[in-house]
Amino acid sequence: MSETVKHAETTPEVQQPWRELGLKEDEYARIREILGRRPTSAELAMYSVMWSEHCSYKSSKLHLAQFGQKAPKTDALLVGIGENAGVVDIGQGWAVTFKVESHNHPSYVEPYQGAATGVGGIVRDIMSMGARPVAVMDPLRFGPADAEDTRRVLPGVVAGIGGYGNCLGLPNIGGEVVFDPSYAGNPLVNALCVGVVRHEDIKLAFASGRGNLIVLFGAATGGDGIGGVSVLASETFDDAHPTKRPAVQVGDPFMEKVLIECCLEVFAADLVVGIQDLGGAGLSCATSELASAGDGGMTVWLDRVPLRDSSLAPEEILMSESQERMCAVVEPAKLDAFLDICAKWDVLATVIGEVDDSGRLTVQWHGDTIVDVPPRSVAHDGPVYERPFARPSWQDALQADDPSSLPRPTSGDELRATLLQMVAAPNLASKSWVTDQYDRYVLGNTVLAQPEDAGVIRVDDETHLGVALATDGNGRFAKLDPYAGAQLALSEAYRNVAVSGARPLAVTDCLNFGSPEDPDVMWQFAEATRGLADACLELGVPVTGGNVSFYNQTGDAAINPTPVVGVLGVVADVRRRVPIGFGAADEVVLLLGEARDELGGSEWAHHVHGHLGGLPPRVDLAAEKALGALMAAAADDGLVTAAHDVSDGGLAQTLVEMVLRRGVGASVTVDDVAGDAFVALFAESVARAVVAVPADRVADLEASASSYGVPVTRLGNTGGETLVVQGVLTVAVDELRAAHEGTFPALFG
């Protein structure tokens, strides 16, 4: 039996393990103040997990508020920050909901299950908005590619993402794979999901209507993901109780697939008042969030929760992060219909509670009250920290150490060797070893997928309406200047969506940082959020939701600050999407935008010299906006047959990828691009793209570019079986392909 409220009232002196549960002394005192007594062990468990950094955003809240305060005016946002995921209007009565989240720490401990359940969790977030999930993407970061631990973590993470996502039937349409020593021991596994929903079908997480029922459906509850809370169980129970619970959850994608279909059928039949997924903090989170967003209170009969392990203590049931579970609020008159649909899909469904007008969340355990709290105090009134931050003492020295003194290749032979070295660099090499383990075809609506600049999904078969998505983030840039680094992440994702022929609409972000208790890291975080909020305002794309992941560090060594930014765009007619590959010979190759001698934080400095210093490329959001507008117009008018952004690895990498995509070569000159051939080929200046244009449309494109104020440089023509940079180098397509595609198989088998 568990400790009752009555018992807690009469034993105020009992020592409780609040410190072991991660609470601070003042937080524990505040819980006592809220309740007017000491918490029961179940209440303590709920507060401790809901007031954790992961659930309460206590260190980041103050900074994240800028995303609301500085949000650009837009009519596109139907549901903003605070719900399970933001919802964006894409026209024709369709809406899209999308969000990126981290599953970093579990993926280091147990790569396969950590990554798999990361996919599962974000998919349920999307489902809880009433949407059908239609695609996933995975931005990943690992330690050095040749490090032994990377060989453990990466294959496991990729297999986990594939094993779960493939079985779920969601196409994986993009993402990133980036290596840097700063991620050794702290890999980043971010997962993004996008779903579509008709405007009238959007669902929200709230429990209203006295007498309505709380139905838990999906998998039974087990002991997985309980982690730290086992300390309570071992304190409360005798030795016979299993004490050590696994901290990493285990996923069952088949259950999630039937849960998706079951939910969609339930939504279509209009059988729920509110819905919430069970993710971090399990039932504690779902019940307190549903109740506090509703208009009354809630009673939960915890002993009715179906269990996989009958020895679980009530505290553990409240904490369990068992996967593939959802909570619905259902009117009593609709309960039978709801349960019928669950039975059709063989999904376990159990009434575990009821909405009431008490204003309290109470949890009963075999007739005893073990939790009696104001739900808002658990879900929303957690502590808010004003963490101290200060510009790191080393920041100036880092910025002063610019790459100008690094030896640069000058001769044709040197440049040719550098180009081949770069296209084979782990960060620039073909990622097909990874992405071929993901199903990109399922659902039959994938118009573009990796290695394209953006994933593009058809939403409507009849009207050809679609959406485009890209995620980007450059931790090296953010380390050099976190304000600019966050803006550059947005800038690149925005560009990737725009060059694919889409109009950028909204943003989701996953902010991966070290410990917020370190003022250096907190400064990086403050700068990055400020930079991102400012840039979102200027580009007119609001942040609709996302996630913060702190404590990505080993000892005192934090990861490079890594804001990963996802941009969603709308494509009015997916038949006009623009692929990256040259498709035919004798088309004209043009560079849009301007290059400068910008190599600070570049892939060249990193890969060739192991150097990180100086300043990142200059942010130019106005130029980015102009390029985006030009590309949208060019796609509408069918002016370009291929387009690819210039970013990591510079113009050289862009040209190589355009050539390799479909095996059509090109001959170009870079004499008019920048100061010298090296800068022209490897600088990473922003707001640039290479396009291929049929010869008879070049004048039209140039006129359009001029009207948007985008500089145009003629590079050359497509065709042949080589990439020629006139007067500099010539490489056969086959040789490029061998270099570009050989790296991953050599590293990972």
Add this chain to the structure above:
Amino acid sequence: MRVGVVTFPGSLDDADARRAVRLAGAEPVALWHADADLHGVDAVVLPGGFSYGDYLRCGAIARFAPVMEPLVEAAHGGLPVLGICNGFQVLCESHLLPGALIRNDHRKFNCVDQALVVESTATVWTSGYATGQRIVVPLKNGEGGYVADEKTLDGLEAEGRVVVRYAGGNPNGSYRDIAGISNERGNVVGLMPHPEHAVEDLTGPSTDGLTFFTSALKAVVGV
């Protein structure tokens, strides 16, 4: 012509198969695993996916689904049946086709645009192709290695029942590069690659897969 597409719990490419049927000019009919009734359809597609999670041997549970009883009987009677990927695995488990599908030899899930050679056009599902025609359709699976004993393999080849063979390299260790086979009568065909994902220029690597569906339409209604 009405073509049934069976949905098992865990089927993933059922909607895609229905779309392919529609694009071929036939009427797709959704069939449910728990309903032991084919509702008078003229042909059936068993789609790709992970029926029942495929936690046991792939397709091993699906073969016991109620819908399989009338399906197996009708297939013996000549009903055109196409099993794609998981559907192929179900057909093997149901003994409508010989052999079995095992884990890829490289132990990874593999999603690629796969070149195939159509070797038999004597089936209901491939009559629209030319013998020896090279096509490209997506292949995506973790357990796509086709295996059978030597005698069975010799028999399949001797009887012209190897319908499609992998070209340009064997992607998964399938014996004799076999990608798909048929029964003796040619009405039941199973293959690991996904013709239903190659029916539109917009979403597939080609439209080569459409001919599977138009072939069946022609065989049934004679147009």
